[in-house]
Amino acid sequence: METLARYDVIVIGGGVVGSLTARELTRLGARVLVLEAKSDVASGTTAANSGIVHAGFDAEPGTNKAKLNVRGSALMPALTKELSVRYAQIGALVTASGNEGLAGLEVLLERGKKNGVAGLSIVRGEKLRALEPNLSTELDCALLAETSGIVCPYGLAIAAMGNAMDNGAELLRNTPVTGIEKIDGGYLVNGTYFAPAIVDAAGLASHHVAALAGVKAQNQHPRRGEYLLLDRNCGGVVTRTIFTLPTKAGKGILVSPTADGNLLLGPTAEDLPEGANCAVTAAGQDKIIAAAKKMVPSVPLGGRITSFAGLRAAGESGDFEIDLTDGFLVLTGIESPGLSAAPAIAELIGEMLGEKGLLPAKPMANFNPVRTVVRPKEMTDAERDALIKRDPAYGRIVCRCEEISEGEIRDALHQNPPALTMDGIKRRTRATMGRCQGGFCSPSLVALISRERGIDETDVTKGDGASFIAHERTKGGN
Ligand SMILES: Cc1cc2nc3c(=O)[nH]c(=O)nc-3n(C[C@H](O)[C@H](O)[C@H](O)COP(=O)(O)OP(=O)(O)OC[C@H]3O[C@@H](n4cnc5c(N)ncnc54)[C@H](O)[C@@H]3O)c2cc1C
Structure with missing residues (x-):
């Protein structure tokens, strides 16, 4: 047991729910580890949805969907301001x-x-x-x-996870949870990570992840x-x-x-x-x-x-199911309005774990809720001029369609959670998201990823696994 990596809570899944939960639990003083199967957070349902923060008139009164949507929507303006999310x-x-x-x-x-x-x-x-x-x-x-x-859904998840990490949470990507064992005082995940409490926020796969721990959850x-x-x-x-x-x-x-x-x-x-x-x-x-x-x-x-x-992760009950048994909290059916509700879901998870004595007695004393992102395009001319004088990389435009500078791409490769792939850059900066869809700037992005990450250009991937951009070097190696 002494060689195990120990945490207060292990969050499984870095979608918008897992990311905001990691931030909230960190704020409440917990040592948090997030395990994400893919090469980046916000790779599941959070990557592709309408991005609407629903007002909350649609769900049946009294349901989790109704209560958490209305609360989440009320939290959204201040939250997105703190995290610099559009x-x-x-x-x-x-x-x-x-x-x-x-x-x-x-x-x-x-x-x-x-x-x-x-x-x-x-x-x-x-x-x-x-x-x-x-x-x-x-x-x-x-x-x-x-x-x-309206909100940028993956922007919210990335910013929430980044802010959690800035405050001490750990994130392991490319780490699918494949085994969970109930042992004395908590759970052993993948035979290596131990915590008394687990939050299973694995989206469409959460019922399967729960089954690894012998926990029953509704089908999705x-x-x-x-x-x-x-x-x-x-x-x-x-x-x-x-x-x-x-x-x-x-x-x-x-x-x-x-x-x-x-x-x-x-x-x-x-x-x-x-x-x-x-x-x-x-x-x-x-x-x-x-x-x-x-x-x-x-x-x-x-x-x-x-x-x-x-x-969408459609569950049998039609409602968000959030169940805590023996330190294992599983979320299922987090379909729409899950994005709108996510800040409230994170808050509720904090309350549920706290009530069971699974969180430290006091919140983190020096938690910093603010995450800033440098966006020259949103500055006044005078602000942008001053920025470029301080750091000329913000004046070198790489993505012409979205007017994204080298400085922003460099930031995305270093700011928590650092982008590892082309898709990671895209979701953090919008480079390649414009009219040409990366036709012009992709080669420059590959070069920047290679330079900043210290990897060979042929090792740069679009997203997960072996999605290499370049197959091999040609024309004398360039
Ligand atoms: C078409 C569509 C439109 C929508 N429109 C809206 C909308 O306008 N407004 C709104 O409020 N909601 C909307 N939603 C719902 C919203 O997108 C979801 O509720 C929300 O994104 C769910 O987030 P999540 O974190 O629960 O799941 P996900 O984002 O799917 O995150 C789960 C994460 O768990 C990871 N994972 C899975 N298995 C494992 C494992 N074994 N180990 C480790 N990690 C694992 C996945 O890789 C993934 O990153 C929409 C959904 C869809 C599909």
Whole structure:
């Protein structure tokens, strides 16, 4: 036992839930280890979703989804400010038409009031048109949710994990949990890491991870959601998130600006067997286009720059299940609104572990909740000039589409949790996320990763495993 690496809590999974939980438990004074299977945090569901901070009118009153969504949404403005994460409270409109549509909106309005959501009202006719002039004239009423917002989902997870690490948490990537043994006083993970408490935040795989420890959890299956992303110059076609009335399968297809200024269309909702992947399909893309055009006929489809898909962890109960037994806490069914609820889920986990005496008696005395990121593009001209004079690397633009400098890429390779791959750089800085999708800047990024990480250019990968960018050296080695 003496050679074991000992912690107060081991968090399994570095998605938005695991990352915010690691930060909260560190704040509460715990020694935290995060084990993540992939080469980076935010590689699972957190990497591909709508990025909406839902107001909280959709879930049935009294459910975990309702309570944690409303609380999470309230925590989001201050949290994202502390962590320098892009977030904006732009509001949302659930659109409908006719008497039947209006009745559906009234149900949502009542539900929202019961859930304690502020800023809800029904708008009709000319008032609706004044809010969003590009909406279809077929849509004559909507539920306005003023507290709905947009956030960069992977940005939030990366920043939360980085801040947890700045305050002492440890993160091990490329470390899938494959064995959990209950031993005297706690759990032994992968035969090496010991803690009295485990938080199983492994997303779609969390029920399987729980089974490793002999803990029962509800079954989950993937529900795929496909998207279409439009260039930043299309972001202004609507100024709020536009939904239609939700169905049992989800909140339906939306048209929304993203926190980074693009326009997002989607998602579909397709229940799939275990092992399904994030492929996009022609049928799915057609469905998105048809639904988006119904809401916003002038949607500028010529601005399409990419498509992608994410997998929701759909559980049997339809609610978020958060169960703590014998020091093992497992989360299942953390589908939408899991991103919105994540700050509140982290807070709840802290309370649950604390009540069982699994956390230190006192919070960390000198916890620093702030994480800063240098973003020259968001500075005034004078600030940027001064920055470039101090450090010329911020003046050398590498990604032309998104105007990302060498200094920002260098920072991403060193700031907690350091980027290890091209995808890691992309999610931290937005380099390669613009119109050319990395066509121009990829070679420069490979060179920078090689220089800053001290690895050969042929060892640089796009993402996990052997996804090497270069196969071998040619033309005399360059
Ligand atoms: C299409 C779609 C749209 C959505 N839209 C919204 C939205 O607009 N608003 C909203 O609030 N929510 C939305 N959601 C839901 C939200 O994205 C999720 O609730 C949230 O990202 C879940 O985060 P997580 O940390 O639980 O899971 P994940 O992000 O999946 O993280 C789990 C992590 O565990 C790791 N892992 C798995 N197995 C192991 C193992 N054995 N050992 C170690 N690590 C392991 C994985 O690699 C992964 O990094 C949407 C989801 C989808 C798919």
